[in-house]
Amino acid sequence: MTTTATPGPAAAPARVGETVVEARGLTAGYAGTPAIHGIDLEVRAGEVVALLGANGAGKTTTLLALAGEVAPLAGTITFHGDSRRRRLHQRARQGLGFLTEERCVFMQLTGWQNLKLGRGRPEHALELFPELEEHLGKPVGLMSGGQQQMLALGRVLASEPRVLLADELSLGLAPMVVERLLTAVRAAADKGVAVILVEQHVRQALGIADRVHVLRRGRIVMSGAADDLRSPDGHGAETIAAHYLTGDADPS
Numbered sequence: 168m169t170t171t172a173t174p175g176p177a178a179a180p181a182r183v184g185e186t187v188v189e190a191r192g193l194t195a196g197y198a199g200t201p202a203i204h205g206i207d208l209e210v211r212a213g214e215v216v217a218l219l220g221a222n223g224a225g226k227t228t229t230l231l232a233l234a235g236e237v238a239p240l241a242g243t244i245t246f247h248g249d250s251r252r253r254r255l256h257q258r259a260r261q262g263l264g265f266l267t268e269e270r271c272v273f274m275q276l277t278g279w280q281n282l283k284l285g286r287g288r289p290e291h292a293l294e295l296f297p298e299l300e301e302h303l304g305k306p307v308g309l310m311s312g313g314q315q316q317m318l319a320l321g322r323v324l325a326s327e328p329r330v331l332l333a334d335e336l337s338l339g340l341a342p343m344v345v346e347r348l349l350t351a352v353r354a355a356a357d358k359g360v361a362v363i364l365v366e367q368h369v370r371q372a373l374g375i376a377d378r379v380h381v382l383r384r385g386r387i388v389m390s391g392a393a394d395d396l397r398s399p400d401g402h403g404a405e406t407i408a409a410h411y412l413t414g415d416a417d418p419s
């Protein structure tokens with residue numbers, strides 16, 4: 168029997184409601200110094216979990232540890248039933264899609280070349296973001312920030328990940344683009360992707376999240392269902408922001 172490497176989904180999708188990623192007592196950091204402490208969280212297929220917190224709270228470190236880019240100092244990470252330590256490229260084969268804080272595109276390549284480098288079908292990315300089509304012939308460095316981020320998100324979603332980790336997807340982008348990106352993230356979750364979304368925009372994050380964790384100084388200080396936090400008077404987002412996200416950067 169022969170096997171051929173074909174592009175397409177990295178891994179079979181999980182069943183909706185099934186836990187896809189779980190962290191227990193996760194402590195991780197840099198040069199042996201923890202930046203996050205004893206984090207417990209999980210994300211199931213079909214849900215969006217938002218991670219909120221001030222600058223320096225440990226959001227990126229949490230995602231990097233889940234992705235296998237930062238080694239845990241303590242605790243466990245279980246990825247679709249596998250609790251062995253894995254590096255990012257191995258996680259990618261297990262169905263991890265990771266959009267880091269740096270925009271995940273190759274600026275010198277054209278949009279089309281960027282899409283072809285992904286694990287999925289370029290056409291699938293264009294179904295999600297058809298407005299990109301007319302710009303695909305030019306170098307990505309000449310596209311707007313919003314187009315670049317749609318390209319990055321479209322490419323990762325086209326690979327049909329089981330899990331999407333998205334770090335500050337909407338940073339610095341216009342509200343309409345933010346809406347567009349987050350709607351695509353919600354739609355992916357509705358199709359069964361497990362999503363962990365790091366966001367600065369609390370209101371928009373609450374708008375698409377199922378559950379929320381707030382990090383402060385490397386620890387989860389508040390967790391809840393997004394429904395409970397979206398107060399009827401619409402002040403839920405302001406309350407979280409006022410209590411947890413205000414002030415200067417959050418030194419560990």
Ligand SMILES: Nc1ncnc2c1ncn2[C@@H]1O[C@H](COP(=O)(O)OP(=O)(O)O)[C@@H](O)[C@H]1O
Nearest residue numbers: 197202221222223224225226227228229418419
């Ligand atoms: N590469 C690094 N080396 C050393 N310390 C780091 C590094 N990256 C982040 N940190 C520190 O870890 C803490 C958490 O940072 P980070 O996870 O980036 O927070 P956030 O994403 O919430 O802004 C901060 O105190 C930050 O200074």
Ligand SMILES: [Mg+2]
Nearest residue numbers: 226227228268
């Ligand atoms: Mg960060």
